[in-house]
Amino acid sequence: MAILTAKDIHKRYGAVEVLKGVDISVEQGEIVSIVGSSGAGKSTLLHILGTLDRADAGAVTLAGETITRLDGRKLANFRNRHIGFVFQFHHLLPEFSAVENVCIPGWIAGGRKAEVRQRAEELLQMLGLSHRLENKPGALSGGEQQRVAVARALINKPSVVFADEPTGNLDSANARDLHQLFFDLRKQFNQTFLIVTHNEELAQLSDRTVVMKDGKVIS
Template identity: 70%
Template sequence: MLKARNIKKRYDQLEVLKGVDIEISQGEIVSIIGSSGAGKSTFLHILGTLDVADEGQIWLNNERIDELKGRKLAAYRNAHMGFVFQFHHLLPEFSALENVSVPGWIAGGKKKDIMERAAHLLDLLGLGNRIDNKPQQLSGGEQQRVAVARALINQPDIVFADEPTGNLDSANARELHELFVQLRNQFKQTFLIVTHNEELAAMSDRTLHMRDGKII
């Protein structure tokens, strides 16, 4: 479903990625672990088209996506990919419902339909009674669940998660791990996760180890 070949990336004299390959099937949860500076986040950002490789090719559902540019790339990313980061990046002036709805509105969906789906996702994620709350009225774990719902609103082919539990306590981290598994089991949702959390990695279908810009 997602495939990348020979991904290389250099920043000035620093060679961050040294020809990395990966292949992920639909409905699979794959975690990448490794020490800081190993290239994990850079690799994830390139696969998610948030950064550009110096060399290599990326396919999603047999479509070559590393060649997409500009508005076409932005529209493709919004429609086919979801993102969850360590910090939730919620808009403070928007309610939980509105924050989840934003990618759907950007995609041009009907406002009523998008908000109904957003409410359904928030309810599914245990936040049905919090849809009108703004981020500052939510706990850290609740904010991250809003971010997960936002990542799912356009029914993406894959969700990229970069240290999604890095800002959570152990109890909330465990709940988020279990949520990813639930979403995979219920919706066949595909996840690629970069994490230092070995407990999360252990719950994945596959764990890849990255060291010095290579998967080992």
């Protein structure tokens, strides 16, 4: 059953047509990579599917909700509950500890502080960071920071985790570890991932690869 579908997505920035009628569907528990050369429209599509940007035309349905109809607080609440993000640069808040960074989306969602903290600690422990709970991002390696970002993406048990070049800032060993982590999380939580990547190894490991060129899906 599809957890995410998008139909006839168009997006233009000024005179440049970035997306030219994109269709995509992702099943529950699937790991799908989107690949293509720079400028193909991959990140723009990911941002629209993840509600960070709006399509000019077309419809996106996630977890049974047509999210292209939502706006304002309704959209923000839906994003917080159903969507997790992992970016190339971790976007951790430097003044907060690792565990606090993971907790923040859960607290925003209205979760009880102690319960959110317990889940954050469990996630960080599962990701091999139980000894780093109170460290601030500046004291963590790049690979550790990215694992904190993954835990943060998972804190509210999202329907889909969107990852935009998640290994682009990591060395090859940490990149391989992160690839394996995605598959471990799928096995444990039946977690769905949609990943924009230039990393051929990650794309080949995925259940399915979507190839984009010039604003269209070509395979």
